[in-house]
Amino acid sequence: MSKMQSILEKLAINPVQAVEDYKKKTGKGAVGCIAPYTPEEIIHAAGMLPIGLWGGQVELNKVRAVLPAFACSIMQSIKELELSGSYDILTAVLCPSSCDTLKAIGQKWTRKDVPMIQFVHPHNRKLPAARTFLAKEYQHVRERLENVIGEPIPDEAIVQSIQVYNEHRAVMREFARAAGAHPDLIDPKTRHLVFKSAFFMRKEEHTALVRELTALLDEAPVKPWDGPKIILSGIMAEPDSILDVMKELHIAVVADDLAQESRQNRVDVPEDGTVMERLAEQWQNMYGCSLAYEHEKTRVPMLVDMVKKNQADAVVVAMMKFCDPEEFDYPMIKQTMEKENIPLLQVEIDQQMQSVEQFRTRMQSFVEMLRHE
Amino acid sequence: MEQALAQAGIHLEDAAGIVATGYGRMNSAYTDKQFSEISCHAKGIAHLLPNARTIIDIGGQDAKAIRLDDRGMVQQFAMNDKCAAGTGRFLEVMARVMETSLSELQEWDNKARTVAHVSSTCTVFAESEVISLLSAGTPKADIIAGVHKSVASKAGSLVLRIGLQEDVVMSGGVAQNRGVVKAMEAELKVPVQVAPNPQIVGALGAALFAYEAQMKKQK
Numbered sequence: 300m301s302k303m304q305s306i307l308e309k310l311a312i313n314p315v316q317a318v319e320d321y322k323k324k325t326g327k328g329a330v331g332c333i334a335p336y337t338p339e340e341i342i343h344a345a346g347m348l349p350i351g352l353w354g355g356q357v358e359l360n361k362v363r364a365v366l367p368a369f370a371c372s373i374m375q376s377i378k379e380l381e382l383s384g385s386y387d388i389l390t391a392v393l394c395p396s397s398c399d400t401l402k403a404i405g406q407k408w409t410r411k412d413v414p415m416i417q418f419v420h421p422h423n424r425k426l427p428a429a430r431t432f433l434a435k436e437y438q439h440v441r442e443r444l445e446n447v448i449g450e451p452i453p454d455e456a457i458v459q460s461i462q463v464y465n466e467h468r469a470v471m472r473e474f475a476r477a478a479g480a481h482p483d484l485i486d487p488k489t490r491h492l493v494f495k496s497a498f499f500m501r502k503e504e505h506t507a508l509v510r511e512l513t514a515l516l517d518e519a520p521v522k523p524w525d526g527p528k529i530i531l532s533g534i535m536a537e538p539d540s541i542l543d544v545m546k547e548l549h550i551a552v553v554a555d556d557l558a559q560e561s562r563q564n565r566v567d568v569p570e571d572g573t574v575m576e577r578l579a580e581q582w583q584n585m586y587g588c589s590l591a592y593e594h595e596k597t598r599v600p601m602l603v604d605m606v607k608k609n610q611a612d613a614v615v616v617a618m619m620k621f622c623d624p625e626e627f628d629y630p631m632i633k634q635t636m637e638k639e640n641i642p643l644l645q646v647e648i649d650q651q652m653q654s655v656e657q658f659r660t661r662m663q664s665f666v667e668m669l670r671h672e
Numbered sequence: 673m674e675q676a677l678a679q680a681g682i683h684l685e686d687a688a689g690i691v692a693t694g695y696g697r698m699n700s701a702y703t704d705k706q707f708s709e710i711s712c713h714a715k716g717i718a719h720l721l722p723n724a725r726t727i728i729d730i731g732g733q734d735a736k737a738i739r740l741d742d743r744g745m746v747q748q749f750a751m752n753d754k755c756a757a758g759t760g761r762f763l764e765v766m767a768r769v770m771e772t773s774l775s776e777l778q779e780w781d782n783k784a785r786t787v788a789h790v791s792s793t794c795t796v797f798a799e800s801e802v803i804s805l806l807s808a809g810t811p812k813a814d815i816i817a818g819v820h821k822s823v824a825s826k827a828g829s830l831v832l833r834i835g836l837q838e839d840v841v842m843s844g845g846v847a848q849n850r851g852v853v854k855a856m857e858a859e860l861k862v863p864v865q866v867a868p869n870p871q872i873v874g875a876l877g878a879a880l881f882a883y884e885a886q887m888k889k890q891k
């Protein structure tokens with residue numbers, strides 16, 4: 300087996316196994332982090348395993364009674380998994396209130412043995428008061444967690460965890476760059492799995508594996524790629540079957556602006572201030588995301604820059620079905636891409652998607668169109 | 673496949689190249705290549721009607737709007753989501769509710785005095801709306817004209833997404849229904865041409881792709 304293959308195998312995703320193994324090894328539990336942004340550093344500092352909850356391909360039954368059909372597809376699956384007890388192996392769950400659907404999810408939590416800790420990201424992010432407010436919210440999260448585990452989470456431990464996370468972010472940004480240069484070695488699904496595996500591992504372990512992987516990529520010769528190069532933008536690009544279609548169509552994902560992938564690593568936690576203030580300031584510094592309100596909408600010019608910098612042929616917006624924050628951004632993206640002459644395709648993301656044929660038709664037509672450009 | 677070959681009076685060995693398109697294109701054992709139906713419809717229309725800039729293709733499963741540049745290449749396209757509203761399937765459901773057949777819809781439309789209002793957003797709602805209209809005594813012809821308007825407004829919104837440019841051409845099986853074409857003209861406020869044999873335009877495009885590939889090889 301090649302070295303790269305063996306690293307990728309170590310990154311393979313098995314959430315239940317990961318939680319059980321971690322409990323066995325450390326005697327500590329796992330805390331679920333509902334997408335998209337949670338202060339994972341606090342969980343990490345408590346010696347627990349933060350697990351990213353991003354839904355999955357489950358059949359929707361129980362959720363029909365609690366969420367309307369027009370709630371986004373990721374929250375439909377998260378709620379279904381919750382109601383069917385899949386999250387009962389977790390010690391607690393953190394949930395941000397970034398959008399209306401997330402607010403509802405936190406309020407409708409039913410598992411009595413798995414406490415739900417909800418917090419609010421302020422929308423007027425740039426005000427000094429936003430930092431004070433969010434620092435208090437995070438402090439509240441910390442205290443609730445301390446209650447659950449029955450131990451304090453010291454400042455020094457959080458400072459260390461911040462360092463671990465900043466290092467991880469930097470390594471992931473490097474991986475994204477290297478993967479973009481080597482689509483012959485890292486196909487769209489593999490690229491996605493490298494990002495996703497970070498949600499089921501302690502970050503220091505993930506950092507070590509991805510650093511090794513990136514080094515191998517950097518050693519490999521850069522080969523010319525004759526397929527279309529795209530930038531993926533949106534909340535997430537799942538189920539995996541759509542990435543398989545991209546591979547079949549010889550598409551390279553040269554960079555991404557997905558909440559589940561590169562947005563996680565876009566902004567580091569700054570150095571100055573108390574630990575809670577530092578974590579809060581990271582949210583103030585976030586940019587280019589539909590969930591982090593900004594008057595000037597930097598996401599749009601950011602996407603144009605990404606196209607130029609990565610010599611991409613097009614932008615593909617993976618539009619989470621019924622996600623209003625993303626839908627609000629789309630018209631601006633579309634207008635600008637037209638003005639800039641950058642081909643743009645919108646595809647709908649539905650985690651419950653059974654057949655990829657419609658997706659294939661769209662994607663293939665787009666690729667055929669690009670070939671004529 | 674055998675039937676198609678028999679009808680054309682040729683054998684498999686006579687075909688220098690075969691291109692597949694449409695849903696199921698991935699599963700065809702005979703083909704050398706496959707292209708999406710969007711590219712094939714564009715190819716077919718550009719061949720038949722070179723002045724076409726907007727294609728509205730409504731088939732059984734989905735509806736698409738395609739914008740062509742002056743070389744006949746696809747510039748942009750929009751496709752309906754998984755919902756059946758605004759597709760041939762929607763017309764089938766409505767024809768069944770009104771106890772008529774797909775082929776009779778246009779005759780009924782001709783007899784309409786006014787156009788009844790039928791929601792364009794959801795097949796299920798539209799079906800119950802049609803039943804209420806029937807029980808309220810609305811003439812069947814008016815309801816059918818309303819159903820056609822509903823399909824046209826759904827396809828019209830796809831056209832708006834890509835930007836309307838003349839000439840506008842309809843392809844796909846539904847284009848055979850003059851009622852829908854008339855409603856489409858009213859919706860877009862421009863003349864809408866119908867491609868000759870609209871239901872085989874995609875196949876023609878696929879054949880043209882196969883032909884071009886063959887010509888290239890011979891060069």
Ligand code: SF4
Pocket residue numbers: 334335371372373374397398399400401534590619621622623624625
């Ligand atoms: S609506 Fe969008 S932002 Fe809100 S939970 Fe769903 S996917 Fe996330």
